[in-house]
Amino acid sequence: MSTRQFGARIERNIDPKLLRGEGVFVDDIPLPQPLHAAFVRSPFARARIRSINIAAAERHPGVAAVYTCDNIGDLDVEMPLLIPHSSMKHPHTQRPLARGDVYYVGQCVAMVVAVNRYVAEDAAALIEVDYDPLDVEIDIEKAVEGGAPLVHADAPNNIAAHFVQVSGNPDEAFAKAEHVVKIRVQVERSTAAPMECRAVAARWDEVSQELTVWDGTQAPISLRGGLASILKLDEDKVRVIAPDVGGGFGQKIMMFHPDELLVPMAAMELGRPVKYIEDRRENFIGASQERTQIHYIELAAKKSGEVIGLKDSFLHDTGAFIPYGIAVAQVASTSIAGPYRIPNIWVEFKAVYTPTVQVTPYRGCGRPQACFAIERAMDQLAEKLGIDRFEIRRRNLIGEKEFPYPREGLLFADGLKVTLDSGQYHKALEMILAELGAANFAAAQQQVRAEGKYLGLGLAFYVEGTGLGPYEGGHVRIHPITGKVYVNTGLSCQGQGHDTVFAQIVADQLGVKPQDVIVVEGDTKAFDWGVATFASRAAVVSGNAIHKTATIVREKTIEAAANMLEADAADIDLHDGAAWVKGSNRFVPLAAVATASNPLRYAFNKAAQAATQFAPASRHDGPPLEEGKAPGLEASDYYSPPCATWAYGVHGALVEVDPELCTVKVNKYVCIHDCGNMINPMIVEGQVHGGVAQGLGGALYERLEFEPSGNLANANFVDFLMPYATEIPDIKVMHLETPSPLNPLGVKGVGEAGCIAVGAVVASAVEDALKPLGAGRFHQVPLTPSMIQAALDRAGR
Amino acid sequence: MKPPLFRYQAPKTLKEAVIALASDPDAMVLAGGQSLLPALNFRLASPSLLVDIQHIDELKGISIAHGQIIVKAMTRHRELELDERVRQANPLIAETMAHVAHIPIRNRGTVVGSLCHADGAAEVPLVLILLGGSVVVEGPSGRREIEADKFFRFHLSTARRRDEIAVEARFPVLPAGSGWAFDELTRRHGDYAIAGVGAVVRLDAGGHANDIRLAACGVASRPIRLLEAEKLLSGTALGEAELKAAGKAAADLVSAPDDMHATNAYRRRVVAALVRRMVAKAAARARTRQ
């Protein structure tokens, strides 16, 4: 028997290529004599365009074309509202190039296409746009007040969406409460900042009348559908390829960014390949962002600490447009009760237009904000009741036997009822308590305080609805000559290691090495159906689809091999790249089985000779291919999850705060993590590590600094403080594996998990450390030294 | 983020470089490019001519003579940081250089380039001010030496005339028996300082400070000496109370306004703490060197 690959810590198939610099990203595609695009972007957050003068730019040597809203034909429309929802009374999306008005600094006003990017930028600088600037309000609390300048004239109080969800009977719960805590928390605006910025290149083939688009997208199939419909082409005539992609984190799921339409259009019109490689500044000011929310959260509790009700009202900054609908706010609102029983919930949000770049999901997608709100509130309640922070959680966590745990009345982002499917929450809590040495921590704190050192312990629980539908598919085929296995799905990969985990799944079914399973995705010509990579769904949805497909191919293989080996199918086993008669040394290699399953006519080579319908071993009664059978060892199948599956975890940290310098040092960071059955624990850990690093960015460093004018003051890596490796402590990850009952593999998603709890953990720890100095509470992230300084100042320290 | 069009010259001699720089009022010197190239790419600078001085042999190397460490213009940060003679002659320099950016940037960026760039938060200008060094410049009208105190005007502005090339910087060796210390607060490892403080302290036989120099970066539009704090500490045994008072005096010199990385109040707190810590550390080292 081969060893099981599912669950093994095998190295990633993709790494040798990427580490040697042999990856091929959009900018590496060797297009013949491509033209390059550059954009003129609005310097104003809100303005009316009086006129645009492109004459000088058009005359500039090397310029092929200059586009404004006036010469882009059918593209001069508002781009699609991807996810409509009844709570949005005045949904707005942007136009590829501004017409009449601009709504944020960075909005595309004109596009120049030229022989190279230098010339394109020189010419872009020659375009004169006459703006009439308008008043703006970028503070969401002020933006919803009457009289604030409006981003869109038809959206009163700048409200893009207003939505209330109720579970149980929250009013009754609050009436019965013995204690109520209410806090205001705030999470700031940030950005995914993928290592590779966005990129798109396009080529129109005059002969085949086909458009090929290379786009660093998370959603090639969806993008193809959109391009075909907007450019009025047959879906068949549009091929979208997401080659190697340097990180996405949600920013690359959003479509369309203007260039994704304009570059293909220009390639078709100019008859030459066109490419646009977004630079870092453009990524800061032009690509989707996320995070700002202000929550007012209230907990109704009994004296025992049992929380019987929750009310949360929050404002969500959606930027100037809401193309992705209410997804982020909806995920936040349905995650608000976290891992706790809390049977009565009232949660309301207002999505607020601000004259800033649009907000769409960024890794975490509303969960970090919800986690920050509920976890900070739980700490506050613990303090108020004089109950230990671990104990108050212990008393409220959903018990192992209470699953599935539905939250009637709350609909998740997939439109389905929130139902937490499985977990061992109490066990996770005990594990982190032990790993942090929480029992002895107070003594340790006391002891070093004499030396002027301030240690703190923080913790936070999170839940994560993962693996959202509607579906994904898989295609598996055993290659007749090599016996290698080719696998396709409709996703694209941004560095997560799909090629390895999908290979592990298939390897177990077909008895081959994972290295012999070649996963090809991110190409609409490789697989026709699918949705995209987002919402921690690849392993769950594509993983199970590929698993189902692989079991079909396994059956086909066994049946064919049984025939060849003249054995009973029940006696055939697949391992070591071959089909074996159990308990014997009789086998046929998979390549031979695959070849033999194709009754092809011509005998090109030895293997084909054996397979041709004239070969001695062939059946000579009836058609060479039996009715209802297909040639080859190949299958496609699909998986559609019944609803999201809920992963969870608890993070804890030990920190030291220097009250003179107001710095926070994380001495220990622990994650107890459960994403169901793990396909590859090493990849899971990589995801968690990366997520924690990104979470620490949000907890301590990263904040987009919008000036009151709406200008982004830190659109670069000097001033936007993405942490370096040097800022990230060692991260200890400990696993629990509670299978999901919802899918055949028992897996849950892990992509976003790591980043969710970090802000709450850090705030909890810093608060704990500075309690002896009376510094008060920390209800905002990122938590900066200046904020600590201000708190200590207020406390007279 | 592509630079606008510019001409480029890479002379082999200082003389040619001086002529080239003088030939065009919009010409600029290119040294390691670690500050200038980003500025070009952001189109914050648009010189018509770049005079690249990296191939000029007479602008390379470090020498020590007459109590001065002479650092020629094309000396990279990393060379100065790792030079064993420099470490012996003035350990403050190596200790401080380790805080300048990251190793790949120190491999390219030059010490003199950092002085000419004159960022108010940069470490190298602080060292020059703290030690009382100088910069030697050469232009069409000849050579002159400019004292550190006079060299830095304000953020990104120096007493170097546009048509002058800085040919070397002179850092005094550490006075015998002195202790030294430098530390800074950055949000991230290798960033420009929110505030940095350097100290050089010598003690008399009774443990009283008889020579003390303090300087700070990141707190004003240029690196500054903390004269008031020096005065408060000089002649004392550097006790808690004196350190506290000196810290406060230093904090009072913080003129940087609130910015996105730090408030004025926070910078004050940091400078006060760093002054206390650096003086104590330098004094401890002085004790071991007496």
Ligand SMILES: Cc1cc2nc3c(=O)[nH]c(=O)nc-3n(C[C@H](O)[C@H](O)[C@H](O)COP(=O)(O)OP(=O)(O)OC[C@H]3O[C@@H](n4cnc5c(N)ncnc54)[C@H](O)[C@@H]3O)c2cc1C
């Ligand atoms: C990511 C990053 C982080 C950084 N962090 C820090 C930091 O923490 N602390 C810090 O101090 N610096 C930091 N730097 C800046 C770096 O140290 C400076 O770029 C460098 O010191 C300047 O030297 P250079 O040789 O690169 O100068 P260049 O970039 O070539 O030139 C800078 C300026 O000085 C002028 N100039 C240079 N040499 C001469 C000369 N000999 N005569 C006349 N004019 C001259 C140029 O015309 C230009 O105006 C950082 C840079 C980067 C990219």
